Amino acid sequence: MSWIDNVLPPKIRSFLNKRETPENLWVKDPESGEMVFYRDLEANQWVVPGSGHHMKIKANDRLAAFLDDSKYDLVPLPTVPTDPLKFRDQKRYTDRLRDMRVKTGMEDAVLVATGKLYQQPVTVAVQDFDFMAGSLGMAAGSAVITGLEKAADTKTPFILFASSGGARMQEGILSLMQMPRTTVAVLRLRDAGLPFIVVFTNPTTGGVTASYAMLGDVHIAEPGALICFAGPRVIEQTIREKLPKGFQRSEYLYEHGMVDMVVHRHNLRSTIGSLIAMFTGAASPAGLSEAPPKQPLPQVANDDDLDGSVAQAASE
Template sequence: MSLSDWLLEKKNLRAKSSTNNRNIAIPDGLWVKCDKCGLLMYYKALNRNSKVCPQCNHHFPASSQERITQILDIDSWQGINNSLISTDPLGFKDQKLYGKRLKDMKNKTGLQDAVQTGLGNINSIPVAIGIMDFRFMGGSMGSVVGEKLTRLIETATEKKLPAIIICASGGARMQEGLLSLMQMAKISSALQRHNNAGLLYIPVLTSPTTGGVTASFAMLGDIIIAEPKALIAFAGRRVIEQTIKEDLPTNFQTSEYLFEHGFIDLIIPRTNLKQKLADILYLHRNHVNN
Protein backbone atom coordinates (compact mmCIF):
# COMPACT_ATOMS: atom_id res chain seq x y z
CA MET A 1 0.00 0.00 0.00
CA SER A 2 1.38 3.36 -0.98
CA LEU A 3 1.68 6.19 1.54
CA SER A 4 -1.10 8.14 -0.18
CA ASP A 5 -3.46 5.11 -0.08
CA TRP A 6 -2.65 4.55 3.62
CA LEU A 7 -3.39 8.19 4.48
CA LEU A 8 -6.65 8.07 2.52
CA GLU A 9 -7.76 4.94 4.41
CA LYS A 10 -6.93 6.53 7.76
CA LYS A 11 -8.94 9.62 6.80
CA ASN A 12 -11.95 7.48 5.86
CA LEU A 13 -11.75 5.54 9.15
CA ARG A 14 -11.65 8.78 11.18
CA ALA A 15 -14.64 10.14 9.28
CA LYS A 16 -16.59 6.92 9.85
CA SER A 17 -15.73 6.92 13.56
CA SER A 18 -16.81 10.56 13.89
CA THR A 19 -20.13 9.81 12.18
CA ASN A 20 -20.78 6.83 14.47
CA ASN A 21 -20.08 8.92 17.57
CA ARG A 22 -22.53 11.60 16.45
CA ASN A 23 -25.22 8.95 16.11
CA ILE A 24 -24.87 7.78 19.71
CA ALA A 25 -27.99 9.02 21.54
CA ILE A 26 -27.63 10.06 25.18
CA PRO A 27 -30.99 9.59 26.97
CA ASP A 28 -32.59 12.76 28.33
CA GLY A 29 -32.63 13.25 32.09
CA LEU A 30 -29.51 11.23 32.92
CA TRP A 31 -27.49 14.33 33.77
CA VAL A 32 -28.67 17.47 35.55
CA LYS A 33 -26.91 20.83 35.57
CA CYS A 34 -27.27 23.03 38.65
CA ASP A 35 -28.94 26.35 37.80
CA LYS A 36 -26.81 28.18 40.37
CA CYS A 37 -23.25 26.82 40.23
CA GLY A 38 -23.29 24.87 36.97
CA LEU A 39 -22.28 21.54 38.52
CA LEU A 40 -23.14 18.58 36.28
CA MET A 41 -24.65 15.71 38.28
CA TYR A 42 -25.94 12.23 37.57
CA TYR A 43 -29.67 12.40 38.28
CA LYS A 44 -29.62 9.43 40.68
CA ALA A 45 -26.92 11.11 42.76
CA LEU A 46 -29.03 14.29 42.92
CA ASN A 47 -32.11 12.30 43.98
CA ARG A 48 -30.13 10.52 46.69
CA ASN A 49 -29.28 13.96 48.07
CA SER A 50 -32.97 14.95 48.24
CA LYS A 51 -32.60 17.02 45.05
CA VAL A 52 -30.12 19.41 46.69
CA CYS A 53 -26.93 20.39 44.87
CA PRO A 54 -23.98 18.95 46.85
CA GLN A 55 -21.71 21.82 45.78
CA CYS A 56 -23.76 25.00 46.36
CA ASN A 57 -26.77 23.69 48.35
CA HIS A 58 -29.25 24.87 45.71
CA HIS A 59 -32.65 23.26 46.31
CA PHE A 60 -34.19 21.91 43.11
CA PRO A 61 -38.00 21.77 42.86
CA ALA A 62 -39.41 18.53 44.27
CA SER A 63 -42.74 16.88 43.52
CA SER A 64 -45.18 15.83 46.23
CA GLN A 65 -44.32 12.18 45.64
CA GLU A 66 -40.60 12.89 46.02
CA ARG A 67 -41.24 14.71 49.29
CA ILE A 68 -43.27 11.77 50.60
CA THR A 69 -40.21 9.59 50.00
CA GLN A 70 -37.84 12.14 51.52
CA ILE A 71 -39.81 12.89 54.71
CA LEU A 72 -41.86 9.84 55.68
CA ASP A 73 -40.77 6.40 56.83
CA ILE A 74 -40.81 3.74 54.13
CA ASP A 75 -44.29 2.32 53.42
CA SER A 76 -45.94 4.49 56.11
CA TRP A 77 -47.83 6.81 53.73
CA GLN A 78 -51.62 6.41 53.66
CA GLY A 79 -53.30 8.88 51.33
CA ILE A 80 -56.71 10.22 52.31
CA ASN A 81 -59.44 12.02 50.32
CA ASN A 82 -57.73 11.05 47.08
CA SER A 83 -61.00 11.05 45.10
CA LEU A 84 -61.78 14.77 45.47
CA ILE A 85 -61.58 16.58 42.14
CA SER A 86 -62.12 20.17 41.04
CA THR A 87 -65.07 21.24 38.91
CA ASP A 88 -65.60 24.46 36.95
CA PRO A 89 -68.38 26.26 38.84
CA LEU A 90 -67.81 29.59 37.06
CA GLY A 91 -67.30 28.26 33.53
CA PHE A 92 -64.02 30.18 33.54
CA LYS A 93 -61.93 30.66 30.44
CA ASP A 94 -58.58 32.39 29.98
CA GLN A 95 -56.26 31.02 27.28
CA LYS A 96 -58.23 27.79 27.52
CA LEU A 97 -61.26 26.48 29.39
CA TYR A 98 -60.58 25.83 33.08
CA GLY A 99 -62.05 22.33 32.76
CA LYS A 100 -59.64 21.58 29.92
CA ARG A 101 -56.73 22.98 31.93
CA LEU A 102 -57.61 20.71 34.85
CA LYS A 103 -57.73 17.69 32.56
CA ASP A 104 -54.35 18.56 31.06
CA MET A 105 -52.80 18.96 34.51
CA LYS A 106 -54.13 15.60 35.66
CA ASN A 107 -52.68 13.89 32.60
CA LYS A 108 -49.33 15.67 32.97
CA THR A 109 -48.78 15.17 36.72
CA GLY A 110 -50.86 12.08 37.54
CA LEU A 111 -52.44 14.06 40.40
CA GLN A 112 -56.08 14.93 41.02
CA ASP A 113 -55.17 18.42 42.26
CA ALA A 114 -52.34 20.51 43.72
CA VAL A 115 -52.03 18.77 47.10
CA GLN A 116 -51.65 15.25 48.46
CA THR A 117 -52.88 14.61 51.99
CA GLY A 118 -52.45 11.60 54.21
CA LEU A 119 -51.17 9.97 57.35
CA GLY A 120 -47.67 8.64 57.89
CA ASN A 121 -44.74 8.29 60.26
CA ILE A 122 -41.60 10.35 60.71
CA ASN A 123 -39.04 8.26 62.57
CA SER A 124 -41.98 6.16 63.85
CA ILE A 125 -43.92 9.21 65.10
CA PRO A 126 -47.44 9.38 63.55
CA VAL A 127 -48.35 12.62 61.75
CA ALA A 128 -51.01 14.04 59.45
CA ILE A 129 -49.30 15.66 56.49
CA GLY A 130 -50.32 17.67 53.43
CA ILE A 131 -47.86 18.18 50.58
CA MET A 132 -48.53 20.79 47.92
CA ASP A 133 -47.27 20.22 44.39
CA PHE A 134 -46.26 23.25 42.31
CA ARG A 135 -46.46 21.26 39.07
CA PHE A 136 -50.27 21.30 39.23
CA MET A 137 -51.28 24.82 38.15
CA GLY A 138 -48.53 26.41 40.22
CA GLY A 139 -49.78 24.75 43.40
CA SER A 140 -52.70 27.16 43.37
CA MET A 141 -55.30 26.84 46.12
CA GLY A 142 -58.76 26.10 44.80
CA SER A 143 -61.76 24.45 46.45
CA VAL A 144 -60.26 20.95 46.40
CA VAL A 145 -56.93 22.04 47.90
CA GLY A 146 -58.80 23.88 50.64
CA GLU A 147 -61.19 21.00 51.31
CA LYS A 148 -58.43 18.38 51.40
CA LEU A 149 -56.30 20.44 53.81
CA THR A 150 -59.32 21.20 56.02
CA ARG A 151 -60.27 17.52 56.20
CA LEU A 152 -56.63 16.63 56.92
CA ILE A 153 -56.49 19.04 59.86
CA GLU A 154 -59.86 17.81 61.17
CA THR A 155 -58.56 14.23 60.97
CA ALA A 156 -55.44 15.30 62.87
CA THR A 157 -57.60 16.91 65.54
CA GLU A 158 -59.83 13.83 65.84
CA LYS A 159 -56.87 11.43 66.04
CA LYS A 160 -54.83 13.86 68.22
CA LEU A 161 -51.97 14.00 65.72
CA PRO A 162 -49.51 16.78 64.90
CA ALA A 163 -50.17 18.34 61.49
CA ILE A 164 -47.56 19.31 58.89
CA ILE A 165 -48.16 21.13 55.60
CA ILE A 166 -45.41 21.42 52.99
CA CYS A 167 -46.27 24.67 51.20
CA ALA A 168 -45.49 25.31 47.53
CA SER A 169 -47.96 27.63 45.87
CA GLY A 170 -48.50 30.69 43.75
CA GLY A 171 -51.56 31.55 45.87
CA ALA A 172 -55.32 31.36 45.38
CA ARG A 173 -56.63 29.88 42.12
CA MET A 174 -58.15 32.74 40.14
CA GLN A 175 -60.23 30.40 37.96
CA GLU A 176 -62.46 29.72 40.99
CA GLY A 177 -62.82 33.34 42.07
CA LEU A 178 -64.28 33.94 45.53
CA LEU A 179 -64.56 30.18 46.13
CA SER A 180 -60.76 29.97 46.22
CA LEU A 181 -60.45 32.89 48.63
CA MET A 182 -62.93 31.23 51.01
CA GLN A 183 -60.43 28.40 51.53
CA MET A 184 -58.15 30.73 53.49
CA ALA A 185 -60.74 31.19 56.24
CA LYS A 186 -61.86 27.55 56.15
CA ILE A 187 -58.38 26.13 56.66
CA SER A 188 -57.54 28.76 59.29
CA SER A 189 -60.69 27.85 61.28
CA ALA A 190 -59.73 24.17 61.23
CA LEU A 191 -56.24 25.08 62.44
CA GLN A 192 -57.71 27.08 65.32
CA ARG A 193 -59.71 24.05 66.49
CA HIS A 194 -56.56 21.94 66.13
CA ASN A 195 -54.67 24.48 68.25
CA ASN A 196 -57.43 24.59 70.88
CA ALA A 197 -56.94 20.84 71.31
CA GLY A 198 -53.30 21.50 72.27
CA LEU A 199 -51.90 19.93 69.12
CA LEU A 200 -48.83 20.90 67.12
CA TYR A 201 -48.94 22.40 63.64
CA ILE A 202 -45.80 22.93 61.52
CA PRO A 203 -45.85 24.58 58.08
CA VAL A 204 -42.75 24.06 55.92
CA LEU A 205 -42.34 26.87 53.41
CA THR A 206 -40.65 25.92 50.15
CA SER A 207 -40.02 27.99 47.04
CA PRO A 208 -42.34 29.55 46.15
CA THR A 209 -44.88 30.18 48.91
CA THR A 210 -46.94 33.22 47.95
CA GLY A 211 -50.34 34.91 47.83
CA GLY A 212 -53.30 33.56 49.76
CA VAL A 213 -51.34 30.57 51.05
CA THR A 214 -48.83 32.89 52.73
CA ALA A 215 -51.72 35.01 54.01
CA SER A 216 -53.34 32.02 55.73
CA PHE A 217 -52.10 28.60 56.84
CA ALA A 218 -48.45 29.08 55.84
CA MET A 219 -47.98 31.66 58.60
CA LEU A 220 -50.19 30.12 61.30
CA GLY A 221 -47.77 27.48 62.56
CA ASP A 222 -46.57 26.89 66.08
CA ILE A 223 -43.11 26.53 64.53
CA ILE A 224 -42.63 27.91 61.00
CA ILE A 225 -39.85 26.25 59.02
CA ALA A 226 -38.49 27.29 55.61
CA GLU A 227 -36.03 25.84 53.13
CA PRO A 228 -32.93 27.95 52.37
CA LYS A 229 -33.34 30.81 49.89
CA ALA A 230 -37.03 30.03 49.36
CA LEU A 231 -39.21 32.75 47.83
CA ILE A 232 -41.85 33.62 50.45
CA ALA A 233 -44.18 36.52 49.79
CA PHE A 234 -47.71 37.82 49.53
CA ALA A 235 -47.53 40.34 46.68
CA GLY A 236 -44.78 40.53 44.06
CA ARG A 237 -41.71 42.72 44.41
CA ARG A 238 -42.71 45.05 41.55
CA VAL A 239 -46.20 45.62 42.97
CA ILE A 240 -44.78 46.52 46.38
CA GLU A 241 -42.11 48.84 44.96
CA GLN A 242 -44.69 50.66 42.84
CA THR A 243 -47.00 51.00 45.85
CA ILE A 244 -44.49 52.30 48.40
CA LYS A 245 -42.32 54.13 45.81
CA GLU A 246 -39.12 52.64 47.23
CA ASP A 247 -36.54 50.09 46.14
CA LEU A 248 -36.53 46.86 48.16
CA PRO A 249 -33.42 44.99 49.41
CA THR A 250 -32.01 42.41 47.01
CA ASN A 251 -32.74 39.54 49.42
CA PHE A 252 -36.27 40.75 50.13
CA GLN A 253 -38.86 37.92 50.31
CA THR A 254 -36.26 35.22 50.93
CA SER A 255 -36.18 32.79 53.85
CA GLU A 256 -33.08 34.47 55.22
CA TYR A 257 -34.64 37.96 55.15
CA LEU A 258 -37.81 36.75 56.85
CA PHE A 259 -35.80 34.88 59.49
CA GLU A 260 -33.81 38.02 60.31
CA HIS A 261 -37.07 39.92 60.78
CA GLY A 262 -38.80 37.30 62.91
CA PHE A 263 -41.39 36.01 60.44
CA ILE A 264 -40.14 32.42 60.49
CA ASP A 265 -38.50 30.33 63.19
CA LEU A 266 -36.08 27.99 61.44
CA ILE A 267 -34.30 27.58 58.12
CA ILE A 268 -33.57 23.90 57.55
CA PRO A 269 -31.95 22.35 54.46
CA ARG A 270 -34.04 19.64 52.86
CA THR A 271 -31.35 17.04 53.56
CA ASN A 272 -31.84 17.60 57.32
CA LEU A 273 -35.59 18.22 57.32
CA LYS A 274 -36.79 14.74 58.28
CA GLN A 275 -34.48 14.52 61.30
CA LYS A 276 -35.30 18.05 62.50
CA LEU A 277 -39.03 17.39 62.20
CA ALA A 278 -38.58 14.16 64.15
CA ASP A 279 -36.70 16.03 66.89
CA ILE A 280 -39.45 18.65 67.20
CA LEU A 281 -42.20 16.03 67.17
CA TYR A 282 -40.39 13.98 69.82
CA LEU A 283 -39.97 16.98 72.14
CA HIS A 284 -43.61 18.01 71.71
CA ARG A 285 -44.91 14.49 72.32
CA ASN A 286 -42.90 14.18 75.52
CA HIS A 287 -44.08 17.60 76.69
CA VAL A 288 -47.74 16.65 76.12
CA ASN A 289 -47.31 13.27 77.81
CA ASN A 290 -45.74 14.89 80.84
Protein backbone atom coordinates in the same frame (compact mmCIF):
# COMPACT_ATOMS: atom_id res chain seq x y z
CA MET B 1 -28.08 -2.20 3.18
CA SER B 2 -31.22 -4.36 3.49
CA TRP B 3 -34.07 -4.37 0.98
CA ILE B 4 -36.36 -2.60 3.42
CA ASP B 5 -34.09 0.46 3.36
CA ASN B 6 -34.59 0.68 -0.42
CA VAL B 7 -38.39 0.25 -0.33
CA LEU B 8 -39.45 2.43 2.57
CA PRO B 9 -39.84 6.21 2.06
CA PRO B 10 -37.17 8.32 3.85
CA LYS B 11 -39.53 9.73 6.49
CA ILE B 12 -40.73 6.29 7.58
CA ARG B 13 -37.18 4.94 7.49
CA SER B 14 -35.93 7.73 9.76
CA PHE B 15 -38.81 7.09 12.16
CA LEU B 16 -37.97 3.40 12.45
CA ASN B 17 -34.29 4.09 13.02
CA LYS B 18 -34.90 6.79 15.62
CA ARG B 19 -33.30 6.07 18.98
CA GLU B 20 -35.07 6.97 22.17
CA THR B 21 -32.97 9.45 24.13
CA PRO B 22 -33.91 9.82 27.80
CA GLU B 23 -35.03 13.34 28.72
CA ASN B 24 -33.65 15.32 31.65
CA LEU B 25 -30.49 13.24 31.77
CA TRP B 26 -28.71 16.34 33.08
CA VAL B 27 -30.25 19.15 35.10
CA LYS B 28 -28.84 22.68 35.22
CA ASP B 29 -28.41 24.34 38.59
CA PRO B 30 -30.21 27.71 38.26
CA GLU B 31 -27.77 29.32 40.70
CA SER B 32 -24.32 28.23 39.55
CA GLY B 33 -25.07 26.87 36.07
CA GLU B 34 -23.56 23.52 37.07
CA MET B 35 -24.88 20.48 35.18
CA VAL B 36 -25.93 17.73 37.60
CA PHE B 37 -26.72 14.15 36.65
CA TYR B 38 -30.43 13.49 37.11
CA ARG B 39 -29.95 10.33 39.18
CA ASP B 40 -27.49 12.04 41.52
CA LEU B 41 -29.92 14.91 42.05
CA GLU B 42 -32.81 12.56 42.71
CA ALA B 43 -30.75 10.57 45.22
CA ASN B 44 -29.84 13.83 47.00
CA GLN B 45 -33.51 14.81 47.52
CA TRP B 46 -33.27 17.35 44.69
CA VAL B 47 -30.61 19.43 46.43
CA VAL B 48 -27.70 20.40 44.16
CA PRO B 49 -24.62 18.84 45.84
CA GLY B 50 -22.23 21.68 44.99
CA SER B 51 -24.22 24.85 45.63
CA GLY B 52 -26.83 23.50 48.05
CA HIS B 53 -29.61 24.96 45.91
CA HIS B 54 -32.97 23.42 46.85
CA MET B 55 -34.91 22.53 43.72
CA LYS B 56 -38.60 21.73 43.63
CA ILE B 57 -39.48 18.18 44.64
CA LYS B 58 -42.61 16.23 43.74
CA ALA B 59 -45.16 15.58 46.47
CA ASN B 60 -44.74 11.79 46.37
CA ASP B 61 -40.96 12.09 46.54
CA ARG B 62 -41.28 14.49 49.47
CA LEU B 63 -43.44 12.06 51.43
CA ALA B 64 -41.14 9.13 50.67
CA ALA B 65 -38.04 11.04 51.79
CA PHE B 66 -39.66 12.44 54.94
CA LEU B 67 -41.53 9.50 56.48
CA ASP B 68 -40.07 6.35 58.05
CA ASP B 69 -39.07 3.64 55.54
CA SER B 70 -40.68 5.74 52.76
CA LYS B 71 -44.04 4.27 53.81
CA TYR B 72 -47.27 6.26 53.94
CA ASP B 73 -50.99 5.92 53.34
CA LEU B 74 -52.76 8.53 51.26
CA VAL B 75 -55.85 10.03 52.85
CA PRO B 76 -58.96 10.02 50.58
CA LEU B 77 -59.87 13.57 49.64
CA PRO B 78 -63.35 14.99 49.02
CA THR B 79 -64.62 15.62 45.52
CA VAL B 80 -65.39 19.24 44.61
CA PRO B 81 -67.07 20.84 41.57
CA THR B 82 -64.61 20.78 38.67
CA ASP B 83 -65.35 24.13 37.01
CA PRO B 84 -68.01 26.05 38.95
CA LEU B 85 -67.49 29.33 37.06
CA LYS B 86 -67.13 27.82 33.56
CA PHE B 87 -63.89 29.76 33.32
CA ARG B 88 -61.97 30.19 30.08
CA ASP B 89 -58.96 32.32 29.14
CA GLN B 90 -56.48 30.98 26.57
CA LYS B 91 -58.02 27.54 27.16
CA ARG B 92 -60.84 26.13 29.21
CA TYR B 93 -60.19 25.52 32.90
CA THR B 94 -61.36 21.92 32.55
CA ASP B 95 -58.71 21.40 29.87
CA ARG B 96 -56.02 22.86 32.14
CA LEU B 97 -57.01 20.52 34.95
CA ARG B 98 -56.98 17.53 32.62
CA ASP B 99 -53.51 18.43 31.33
CA MET B 100 -52.16 18.91 34.85
CA ARG B 101 -53.57 15.58 36.01
CA VAL B 102 -51.91 13.80 33.11
CA LYS B 103 -48.62 15.63 33.71
CA THR B 104 -48.40 15.15 37.48
CA GLY B 105 -50.51 12.06 38.16
CA MET B 106 -52.32 14.01 40.88
CA GLU B 107 -55.97 15.02 41.14
CA ASP B 108 -55.02 18.47 42.41
CA ALA B 109 -52.21 20.40 44.06
CA VAL B 110 -52.28 18.84 47.56
CA LEU B 111 -51.60 15.31 48.81
CA VAL B 112 -52.46 14.27 52.38
CA ALA B 113 -50.94 11.19 53.96
CA THR B 114 -50.50 9.43 57.28
CA GLY B 115 -47.29 7.73 58.33
CA LYS B 116 -44.64 7.69 61.00
CA LEU B 117 -41.76 10.01 61.74
CA TYR B 118 -39.24 8.32 64.07
CA GLN B 119 -42.05 5.92 65.01
CA GLN B 120 -44.34 8.82 65.96
CA PRO B 121 -47.64 8.77 63.98
CA VAL B 122 -48.11 11.99 62.00
CA THR B 123 -50.40 13.49 59.37
CA VAL B 124 -48.67 15.29 56.50
CA ALA B 125 -49.94 17.53 53.70
CA VAL B 126 -47.75 18.45 50.73
CA GLN B 127 -48.44 21.07 48.07
CA ASP B 128 -46.95 20.30 44.65
CA PHE B 129 -45.90 23.39 42.69
CA ASP B 130 -46.01 21.43 39.43
CA PHE B 131 -49.82 21.34 39.61
CA MET B 132 -50.85 24.83 38.47
CA ALA B 133 -48.18 26.44 40.65
CA GLY B 134 -49.64 24.80 43.77
CA SER B 135 -52.48 27.31 43.58
CA LEU B 136 -55.19 27.31 46.23
CA GLY B 137 -58.57 26.32 44.88
CA MET B 138 -61.53 24.45 46.28
CA ALA B 139 -59.87 21.05 45.91
CA ALA B 140 -56.60 22.17 47.51
CA GLY B 141 -58.42 23.98 50.32
CA SER B 142 -60.61 20.95 51.03
CA ALA B 143 -57.50 18.73 51.03
CA VAL B 144 -55.78 20.89 53.66
CA ILE B 145 -58.95 20.94 55.76
CA THR B 146 -59.22 17.15 55.45
CA GLY B 147 -55.64 16.82 56.65
CA LEU B 148 -56.22 19.08 59.63
CA GLU B 149 -59.42 17.23 60.58
CA LYS B 150 -57.70 13.87 60.16
CA ALA B 151 -54.93 14.99 62.52
CA ALA B 152 -57.49 16.22 65.05
CA ASP B 153 -59.50 12.97 64.87
CA THR B 154 -56.46 10.70 65.16
CA LYS B 155 -54.73 13.00 67.68
CA THR B 156 -51.54 13.22 65.64
CA PRO B 157 -49.29 16.22 64.86
CA PHE B 158 -49.97 17.91 61.52
CA ILE B 159 -47.08 18.86 59.23
CA LEU B 160 -47.61 21.02 56.15
CA PHE B 161 -45.12 21.48 53.32
CA ALA B 162 -46.31 24.68 51.66
CA SER B 163 -45.51 25.63 48.08
CA SER B 164 -47.85 27.88 46.14
CA GLY B 165 -48.16 30.78 43.76
CA GLY B 166 -51.32 31.95 45.55
CA ALA B 167 -55.07 31.66 44.99
CA ARG B 168 -56.37 30.01 41.82
CA MET B 169 -57.84 32.76 39.67
CA GLN B 170 -59.96 30.32 37.63
CA GLU B 171 -62.17 29.79 40.69
CA GLY B 172 -62.55 33.45 41.67
CA ILE B 173 -64.18 34.17 45.04
CA LEU B 174 -64.57 30.43 45.68
CA SER B 175 -60.79 30.20 45.80
CA LEU B 176 -60.51 33.12 48.22
CA MET B 177 -63.08 31.50 50.51
CA GLN B 178 -60.59 28.71 51.19
CA MET B 179 -58.58 31.15 53.33
CA PRO B 180 -61.19 31.47 56.13
CA ARG B 181 -62.20 27.80 55.77
CA THR B 182 -58.67 26.55 56.37
CA THR B 183 -58.20 29.04 59.20
CA VAL B 184 -61.19 27.58 61.03
CA ALA B 185 -59.76 24.07 60.58
CA VAL B 186 -56.44 25.21 62.06
CA LEU B 187 -58.29 26.54 65.10
CA ARG B 188 -59.92 23.14 65.60
CA LEU B 189 -56.49 21.49 65.61
CA ARG B 190 -55.26 24.09 68.09
CA ASP B 191 -58.26 23.47 70.35
CA ALA B 192 -57.29 19.79 70.36
CA GLY B 193 -53.85 20.76 71.69
CA LEU B 194 -51.99 19.22 68.74
CA PRO B 195 -48.87 20.70 67.13
CA PHE B 196 -49.06 22.28 63.67
CA ILE B 197 -45.67 22.60 61.97
CA VAL B 198 -45.30 24.48 58.67
CA VAL B 199 -42.37 24.05 56.29
CA PHE B 200 -42.08 26.85 53.72
CA THR B 201 -40.62 25.72 50.41
CA ASN B 202 -39.82 27.78 47.34
CA PRO B 203 -42.05 29.62 46.62
CA THR B 204 -44.87 30.16 49.12
CA THR B 205 -46.85 33.25 48.18
CA GLY B 206 -50.27 34.89 47.97
CA GLY B 207 -53.35 33.58 49.73
CA VAL B 208 -51.57 30.53 51.13
CA THR B 209 -49.12 32.76 53.01
CA ALA B 210 -52.03 34.97 54.06
CA SER B 211 -53.93 32.10 55.65
CA TYR B 212 -53.06 28.62 56.98
CA ALA B 213 -49.33 28.70 56.14
CA MET B 214 -48.74 31.47 58.68
CA LEU B 215 -50.78 29.89 61.47
CA GLY B 216 -48.38 27.16 62.53
CA ASP B 217 -46.91 26.67 65.98
CA VAL B 218 -43.45 26.54 64.38
CA HIS B 219 -42.50 27.96 60.99
CA ILE B 220 -39.55 26.30 59.26
CA ALA B 221 -38.18 27.44 55.91
CA GLU B 222 -35.98 25.66 53.43
CA PRO B 223 -32.90 27.69 52.43
CA GLY B 224 -33.44 30.29 49.73
CA ALA B 225 -37.24 29.95 49.65
CA LEU B 226 -39.34 32.94 48.62
CA ILE B 227 -42.03 33.58 51.26
CA CYS B 228 -44.37 36.52 50.74
CA PHE B 229 -47.84 37.76 49.89
CA ALA B 230 -46.98 40.12 47.03
CA GLY B 231 -43.78 39.43 45.11
CA PRO B 232 -40.68 41.67 45.02
CA ARG B 233 -41.44 43.12 41.60
CA VAL B 234 -44.96 44.18 42.61
CA ILE B 235 -43.64 45.87 45.75
CA GLU B 236 -40.88 47.69 43.88
CA GLN B 237 -43.34 48.99 41.30
CA THR B 238 -45.68 50.14 44.06
CA ILE B 239 -43.21 51.94 46.35
CA ARG B 240 -40.79 52.87 43.51
CA GLU B 241 -37.77 51.85 45.54
CA LYS B 242 -35.15 49.12 45.16
CA LEU B 243 -35.57 46.33 47.71
CA PRO B 244 -32.65 44.89 49.71
CA LYS B 245 -30.88 41.85 48.29
CA GLY B 246 -32.54 38.63 49.45
CA PHE B 247 -35.72 40.47 50.49
CA GLN B 248 -38.51 37.98 51.33
CA ARG B 249 -36.11 35.03 51.18
CA SER B 250 -35.85 32.53 54.04
CA GLU B 251 -32.65 33.91 55.53
CA TYR B 252 -33.88 37.53 55.42
CA LEU B 253 -37.18 36.58 57.06
CA TYR B 254 -35.39 34.56 59.74
CA GLU B 255 -33.22 37.57 60.59
CA HIS B 256 -36.36 39.72 60.89
CA GLY B 257 -38.36 37.23 62.99
CA MET B 258 -40.93 36.06 60.45
CA VAL B 259 -39.83 32.40 60.47
CA ASP B 260 -38.46 30.43 63.39
CA MET B 261 -35.63 28.59 61.65
CA VAL B 262 -34.06 27.84 58.28
CA VAL B 263 -33.36 24.12 57.90
CA HIS B 264 -31.63 22.21 55.12
CA ARG B 265 -33.88 19.63 53.44
CA HIS B 266 -31.65 16.78 54.63
CA ASN B 267 -32.16 17.84 58.26
CA LEU B 268 -35.94 18.30 58.20
CA ARG B 269 -36.68 14.81 59.48
CA SER B 270 -34.48 15.12 62.56
CA THR B 271 -35.52 18.71 63.28
CA ILE B 272 -39.25 18.06 63.06
CA GLY B 273 -38.87 14.75 64.91
CA SER B 274 -37.27 16.61 67.81
CA LEU B 275 -39.98 19.29 67.77
CA ILE B 276 -42.76 16.70 67.86
CA ALA B 277 -41.09 14.92 70.78
CA MET B 278 -40.89 18.23 72.63
CA PHE B 279 -44.53 19.17 71.91
CA THR B 280 -45.97 15.78 72.80
CA GLY B 281 -43.74 15.14 75.80
CA ALA B 282 -42.51 11.88 74.31
CA ALA B 283 -38.98 10.60 74.74
CA SER B 284 -36.50 11.88 72.19
CA PRO B 285 -36.52 9.42 69.27
CA ALA B 286 -33.50 7.21 68.74
CA GLY B 287 -31.04 8.60 66.25
CA LEU B 288 -31.60 12.25 67.19
CA SER B 289 -28.95 12.51 69.88
CA GLU B 290 -26.23 13.35 67.40
CA ALA B 291 -26.13 16.77 65.79
CA PRO B 292 -27.08 16.68 62.08
CA PRO B 293 -24.23 17.29 59.63
CA LYS B 294 -23.79 20.83 58.41
CA GLN B 295 -25.00 21.35 54.85
CA PRO B 296 -24.02 24.06 52.35
CA LEU B 297 -26.56 26.84 52.02
CA PRO B 298 -27.53 28.13 48.58
CA GLN B 299 -26.76 31.56 47.23
CA VAL B 300 -29.53 34.15 47.20
CA ALA B 301 -31.49 33.85 43.98
CA ASN B 302 -32.21 36.70 41.62
CA ASP B 303 -35.74 37.96 42.25
CA ASP B 304 -36.06 40.06 39.08
CA ASP B 305 -38.09 37.55 37.07
CA LEU B 306 -39.68 35.62 39.92
CA ASP B 307 -43.14 37.21 39.85
CA GLY B 308 -43.43 36.54 36.15
CA SER B 309 -42.31 32.92 36.48
CA VAL B 310 -44.89 32.19 39.21
CA ALA B 311 -47.67 33.72 37.13
CA GLN B 312 -46.59 31.78 34.06
CA ALA B 313 -46.50 28.48 35.98
CA ALA B 314 -50.00 29.13 37.34
CA SER B 315 -51.39 29.65 33.83
CA GLU B 316 -49.81 26.57 32.24
